[in-house]
Amino acid sequence: MNLEGKNLLIAGGSSGIGLSLIKKLVSAGANIYTICRSVSPEWPQGVKHLPIDVVGDLTSLTTFLPGQLDGLVYSIGSINLKPFGRLTAEDFMNDYSLNVIGAAMIIQKSLKSLKNAPSASVVLISSVAAQTGFGYHASISAAKSGLEGMALSLAAELAADNIRVNVVAPSITDTPLAQTLLSTPEKREASAKRHPLGQFGKPEDISSAITFLLSEESDWITGQVLGIDGGLSKLKV
Numbered sequence: 001m002n003l004e005g006k007n008l009l010i011a012g013g014s015s016g017i018g019l020s021l022i023k024k025l026v027s028a029g030a031n032i033y034t035i036c037r038s039v040s041p042e043w044p045q046g047v048k049h050l051p052i053d054v055v056g057d058l059t060s061l062t063t064f065l066p067g068q069l070d071g072l073v074y075s076i077g078s079i080n081l082k083p084f085g086r087l088t089a090e091d092f093m094n095d096y097s098l099n100v101i102g103a104a105m106i107i108q109k110s111l112k113s114l115k116n117a118p119s120a121s122v123v124l125i126s127s128v129a130a131q132t133g134f135g136y137h138a139s140i141s142a143a144k145s146g147l148e149g150m151a152l153s154l155a156a157e158l159a160a161d162n163i164r165v166n167v168v169a170p171s172i173t174d175t176p177l178a179q180t181l182l183s184t185p186e187k188r189e190a191s192a193k194r195h196p197l198g199q200f201g202k203p204e205d206i207s208s209a210i211t212f213l214l215s216e217e218s219d220w221i222t223g224q225v226l227g228i229d230g231g232l233s234k235l236k237v
Contacts (some may be wrong), residue, residue: 001210001213001215001217002029003025003029003030003070005030005133006029006031006070006214007030007031007070008025008069008071008073008214009065009072009073009110010025010035010075011035011036011054011073011075011102011103012074012075013032013040013047014036014038014054015175015176016075016203017075017170017206018036018066018073018076019040019051019074021206021207021211022044022211024208024211027224031046031048031066032047032048033066034047034048034053034137035047035050035051035052035054035062035064036076037051037052037053038051039051043211055097055098055103055148058109060229061107061109065109066113068115068116068117069113069116069117069120070119070231071120071122072106072110072121073122073214074106074124075125075209076099076102077125077144078094078099078143079177079178080095080139080173081135081137082139082208084138091149092136095143096143099140099147100146100147103147104150112164114158114163115161118162119163119164120161120163121163121215121235122151122154122158122163122164122165122166123165123166123167123168124147124150124165124166124167124168125142125169126144126148126168127140127141127169128149128169128171128232129141130144130169130225131148131225132232151166151223152223155201155222155223156223164218164222165223166221166224167224167226168213168228169229169233169234170205171201171203171226171229171230171232172201173202173203174200174202174203176228194232195229195231195232196236196237198230199230201228201229205228206228213226
């Protein structure tokens, strides 16, 4: 997919889906700007990095970004699984802050550069748990549901500026974030069997869909939540 010369911001690109995405986008010719706390030795040459905390001081982001930004991906999240009775107000606030407020503030800081592009695409990452009920997911499901609601509102508000906003909603994916859920052969087998297609996700499954949503091939798609979940959210087999 051709993204030659496109300026793209990836929030959270040091591992997992974000790292896979950066590799794909660079190979497609894009100029990558990434914000995350750590550096990955696997980044291709030319990736521009700003080491900041997305829920911290974002002042430096304004001067880091190019004048024109063709796309933005917020690839930062959490997996906080606890029985409901053990969740604290701090758990709910932390998950909401990282997943929703962080995304909102990054988009706000990037809005001027996004509007300077002839067209732009924003992609947020939710979870299958936002629209499908799973036990022990109350805090993260609430946060991701909030993220999806914000995305739909932004898609409507920014359509006049030719900025598209979409969401991808993966099921469990083999990333460092999900390491404890896939830490043994038994857990991996059980997780795979929960999905109608008989497997859990790979980072490339998600990054391929995001690449499509950033590209001109998807220029009539906005306000959508794309489930990339092996059929888990819709199928019973």
